[in-house]
Amino acid sequence: MPLPDAPACRRNRDPILEVLRVHLAEARQVLEVGSGTGQHAVHFAAAMPWLSWQCSDRAAQLPAIAAWLEHAALANTPAPLELDVARGGWPALRFDAVFSANTLHIMGWDEVEALFVGLGEMLAFAPGPRAAFTLVVYGPFNYAGQYTSDSNRAFDASLRERDPRMGLRDFEAVDALARAAGLELVADIAMPANNRSLVWRAPAA
Numbered sequence: 032m033p034l035p036d037a038p039a040c041r042r043n044r045d046p047i048l049e050v051l052r053v054h055l056a057e058a059r060q061v062l063e064v065g066s067g068t069g070q071h072a073v074h075f076a077a078a079m080p081w082l083s084w085q086c087s088d089r090a091a092q093l094p095a096i097a098a099w100l101e102h103a104a105l106a107n108t109p110a111p112l113e114l115d116v117a118r119g120g121w122p123a124l125r126f127d128a129v130f131s132a133n134t135l136h137i138m139g140w141d142e143v144e145a146l147f148v149g150l151g152e153m154l155a156f157a158p159g160p161r162a163a164f165t166l167v168v169y170g171p172f173n174y175a176g177q178y179t180s181d182s183n184r185a186f187d188a189s190l191r192e193r194d195p196r197m198g199l200r201d202f203e204a205v206d207a208l209a210r211a212a213g214l215e216l217v218a219d220i221a222m223p224a225n226n227r228s229l230v231w232r233a234p235a236a
Contacts, residue, residue, distance in 0.1 A: 034102055035095040039133065040070040043223065047071070047132065047169055048078055050220055050228045054165055058082060058128035064146065065134035066111060067092060069099030075130075076108045083107050087114035087122070116146040121153055127162045132169040135205065136187075139196035144208060151212030154233055164233040166214055171226050172202040180225040202229070 055061060059082060066072050066086035076084040084107055086096050096111040112122050116138070129150060135143050154164060171183050178184040183199060190197040206216055206229075214231035222228055 034098055035068045037068045037070055040068065040074075043132070043169070043226070044071055044074045046222055047228065048075060050169075050218075050222075050230070051075060051130070051167065052079065054167055054218065054230050055079065055082060055128050055130075057163070058165060060124070060126045061085065061128040061130055062087060062122070062124075062126040064088075064114065064116065064129060064131040066096050067133075069096035069111070071132060072096070072108060073099050073103035073105060076105050077103065080107055082128075083109065085109055085122070085124070085126070086111040089113065089115050116149055117142045119145070119149060121149050126153070126164075128165040128167070130167045130169075135168065135170055135200050136190060137197050140200075143200060143205065147205075147208035147212045150209075150214070154213050154236075161236045163235045164214075166209065166231040168205075168229045168231075169222065169226060171199050172205070172229070173199050174202050176201055183225050202227075205229070 061082050062085045063072055064087055066088045069086060072084050072086045076082065086100070086108065088096060088111065090113050093111050093113060100108045100111065114121065138146070150166065171186065173179065178187065187199045209216065209231045213233050216229065217232045218230035220228040
């Protein structure tokens with residue numbers, strides 16, 4: 032049976048990997064929120080063997096992720112975890128980085144808020160001394176309420192037609208959620224196809 036395939040993953044995985052190699056160089060335990068097909072996970076975990084790459088997603092996506100992980104048979108990709116940010120139930124494991132790609136615009140805004148609340152709680156209640164923490168989010172964003180390209184405008188319209196709760200997020204609103212969770216923006220990187228890689232950090236505590 033063929034593995035599930037997301038063409039966008041094949042297109043963007045190498046530019047994203049360039050960002051992750053820099054900003055996750057000191058990380059060891061990474062949680063991916065919204066792993067989708069699992070294609071990103073196997074590509075990044077193979078290229079960065081010093082990381083344990085923990086996939087997570089809603090229950091419906093777990094079989095696809097598991098199929099990719101089984102196919103790749105990497106030592107640093109544990110079994111995927113069920114995680115629905117709207118319902119909470121974050122894994123009771125320690126992570127020093129979180130990565131998420133192309134998720135914020137398909138979540139409702141309440142789910143985006145729940146994501147950052149969960150991140151803040153994970154930081155606040157980590158037992159014992161905590162290493163520096165990194166959050167990397169990839170996707171399209173608006174700035175000052177404005178689209179950065181005609182293609183992003185069209186993409187936003189298609190999302191909202193599909194579900195009014197979806198849509199491109201304003202960078203400033205997302206950054207405010209990150210700051211409220213104890214994170215500070217350290218990089219805003221232009222990516223192909225009018226996407227961005229946003230990197231936030233929280234110092235060791």
